[in-house]
Amino acid sequence: MVRFMDRKGVSPLIATTLLLVVVVGVGAVVTGIVRGYVTDSKQKTEKTSGLVKCATKINFAFTKIDNTLQVCSDSTHVGFMLENKASKIDDFLVKIFTADDVFVNDSIMEDSDTLGVGETEYFSVPYSGISQSDIVEIHVVPKIKGPDGVPNRCTDVALKVTPTQTC
Numbered sequence: 198m199v200r201f202m203d204r205k206g207v208s209p210l211i212a213t214t215l216l217l218v219v220v221v222g223v224g225a226v227v228t229g230i231v232r233g234y235v236t237d238s239k240q241k242t243e244k245t246s247g248l249v250k251c252a253t254k255i256n257f258a259f260t261k262i263d264n265t266l267q268v269c270s271d272s273t274h275v276g277f278m279l280e281n282k283a284s285k286i287d288d289f290l291v292k293i294f295t296a297d298d299v300f301v302n303d304s305i306m307e308d309s310d311t312l313g314v315g316e317t318e319y320f321s322v323p324y325s326g327i328s329q330s331d332i333v334e335i336h337v338v339p340k341i342k343g344p345d346g347v348p349n350r351c352t353d354v355a356l357k358v359t360p361t362q363t364c
């Protein structure tokens with residue numbers, strides 16, 4: 198028992214060094230967890246920012262001339278003229294509805310084209326297998342690119358129309 202009592206404790210220098218190692222280790226673990234959380238939050242924010250832009254910055258309409266919507270169809274295509282009144286639009290998704298089917302054209306613009314603010318442009322969307330008289334409704338959905346470069350479909354501001362004119 199005397200030998201046990203003769204032993205000395207851990208020196209203050211070693212105790213301080215061990216304490217610092219533990220604190221640095223815990224700090225590294227906490228930093229890793231927080232960094233992962235911040236990165237996930239940033240990615241979610243960037244993904245939803247395009248959707249917010251859809252709701253707040255998109256304002257476009259079918260052009261009217263002499264109080265007539267510039268929307269028409271024939272046996273091979275649907276044509277319409279759009280006017281962009283607000284933010285740049287990168288592309289459009291067009292859905293042509295019949296009583297029995299839906300024809301979808303996911304992209305009607307060239308990759309490098311956009312419909313800028315204040316611009317008006319005529320679009321012709323080809324289709325096949327649909328009779329002109331079978332068309333019930335046309336939906337035009339704008340698409341804008343998010344910060345990640347991926348186009349977001351702005352379905353909440355889609356234009357809907359029934360073509361009555363022949364092209």
